[in-house]
Amino acid sequence: MDIFLSEKNRVVRQSVRRFCEKEIKPIAAEIDRECSFPWEVVEKMGRLGYFGIQAPRELGGAGLDSVSYVIVIEEISKGCAGLGLCVSVHNSVALYPILAFGTREQKQKWVPPLARGQKIGAFCLTEPNAGSDASGIEATAIRKGDHYVLNGNKVFVTNGGVADTCLIFARTDPGAGSKGISVVIAERGTPGFVVGDLEDLCGVRANPVSSIRLYDCRVPLENLLGKEGMGLRIGLTALDTGRLGIAAQGVGIAQAAFEEATKYAKQRKQFGVPISRHQAMGMMIADMATQVDAARLLVLRAAVLRDQGKPFSRQSAMAKLYASETSTSVTDMAVQIHGGYGYSKAYPVERYYRDARVTRIYEGTSEIHRMVIARSVLE
Amino acid sequence: MSASGVKQVPDTETQIRIAPDGQSIVKDDIKWVMNPYDEFGVEEALRIKEKFGGEVTIVSLGPKRVTESIRTALAMGADKGVLINDPSAEDSDALATARALAAVIKDMEYDLIFTGQRGVDDDMGLVGASVAEILGIPQLSVITKVEVSEDGTSVKVERPVEGQTLTIESPLPALITAQKGLNEPRYASLPGIMKAKKKPLEEKTLADLGLDASQFGKEARKLKVLELTPPPQRQAGKIIDGETPEEKAAELARVLHEEAKVI
DSSP states (O other), X not given: OGGGSOHHHHHHHHHHHHHIIIXXXXXXXXXXXXXXXXXXXXXXXXXXXXXXXXXXXXXXXXXXXXXHHHXXXXXXXXXXXHHHHHHHHIIIIIIHHHHHHOOHHHHHHHHHHHHTTSSOEEEEOOBTTBSSOGGGXXXXXXXXXXXXXXXXXXXXXXXXXTOSEEEEEEESSTTSGGGGEEEEEEETTSTTEEEEEEOOOSSOTTSOOEEEEEEEXXXXXXXXXXXXXXXXXXXXXXXXXXXXXXXXXXXXXXXXXXXXXXXXXXXXXXXXXXXXXXHHHHHHHHHHHHHHHHHHHHHHHHHHHHHTTOOOHHHHHHHHHHXXXXXXXXXXXXXXXXXXXXXXXXSTHHHHHHHHHGGGTSSSOHHHHHHHHHHHHHO | OEEEEOOEEEOTTSOOOXXXXXXXXXXXXXXXXXXXXXXXXXXXXXXXXXXXXXXXXXXXXXXXXXXXXXXXXXXXXXXXXXXEOOGGGTXXXXXXXXXXXXXXXXXXXXXXXXXXXXXXXXXXXXXXXXXXXXHTOOEEEEEXXXXXXXXXXXXXXXXXXXXXXXXXXXXXXXXXXXXXXSOOOOOOOHHHHHHHTTSOEEEEOTGGGTOOGGGSSSTTOSSOOOOOOOOOOOOOOOOOOOSSHHHHHHHHHHIIXXXXXXX
16 A cells, blocks of 8 residues: 555654554543543644644644645544544644635634644534535524624534634525525634533544534624635535545544454454454455455545645545445444454444444535535536 | 664564565565664654754665655654665675664764664664774663763763663763663654655665675675574463462462473
């Protein structure tokens, strides 16, 4: 696989892997169990540049390419899917839209603290009645003097419990249908900005996924990203990049499950031999190895296209679809190989199995991605 | 100024397979990393640079892939790298390796040289000592603490010896071989990796260094590997049976004494 990577990419993988093995892997089971966000590790990750992977260096980022970005997300997710999710969402759908659509002043103001990990970002689109259909957004941002007054209820906000800088999707023109949706940046601590309880989720439990409610929350007009009515365009651009991160997350979870399953199959004995010698186990291990590699290659292809400035929407949809399906099937096989122990919290594959499931749901469901791919093939 | 010798070794999690010749390992599919003891050396060199100023140069002998480990050290904060990359140097023994490293270092201005106390692959522990010998400078081996004097002319180091600590003082320049416990090496940051891309990394052949290629490589080894054998397969554990704790303890003592022969 490394033959496709530059020396810089390989150094990135090795350095991040070393960090994750020493700092993340040892606490992953505990932060999953306790639903706790490991601030100490997150601060270290901030100092190492993980929160500004592709942000320009003059704005406090590392200025790396998309290939490095997917490598970092894969490696972190291999250690802890909840932290991989945190870094992916922060980089791709919170920080990147500010870089892509922000004015110079907005970039100067918001990007450096985000890129250094001093502030955490979030993307607030989903509502009780709006998800795959973003045009169903009901939150409003009504202009009053030199402020927007925000009202709405955002749910399943990744990083919600700790986010400082939130991209809020809201209607600036309630009568204009999907053309009336805009993105306004709201900061935690602003009066009327209320963080709800953490969601009690099946997986990615180290991530403080929560609701965010806005009650007459006033933010200055200069917090508008792009122009009024550009919300859906900003959202779709952000998600093209975001789903690349989630695809990489899926690869990371699958890789972790594959490694554990292989190790276990060599150790566990039944009928007098290690179970890896039973053909049924070998078949599963072959499928796992192939699927993980195929998923990673799809992710790399999409990342390379993005680095070359070429269209990558279809390829990133394929990568996201295949990598998330792979992460659920590979973690399922890993549980199967572990037998009863795989169903126990004593072994990490139980966590991988739970973590993998959501990759088929968030940042575009598998079904939405199949639609995107079908359309691009058939058009 | 300090120089740090770096060796690339198989990741300790890699499954090592012995090659059909019985004298080497299969090198395909191996994940290569910087020798962990060398990492301690690099970290210490960086800390001294941060306190006293100067530069850190990374020196290594090996094939092209080693540039990855040198870049990692540059990303951690070292200033430049030199890789001696010459096909005739492949499979050189420790003494030849030390000759090549010393040939690079002798023309530099240096105060301290760091190497790992040994490589985690073949555990020879010879390169550091040999480099010091060739350069004619003091060598301080297996060191867990380094204190450079305020005026920068001498160094005080500590070596653990049988539960005690030996403190040694030496004038500079000197060579130190790093032991676990010396420090906690930093991680290369992503911005650091970007910066490392622009730092100078020179590749040199043996001829560039004025060395005679016939003194290097497998044929010139003074130390020959006769055979590699895999460690014995681990035996199953044993459960001590007995009616009472006393009985079990007596049986355990007997087994430890007579069978395992450890007490």
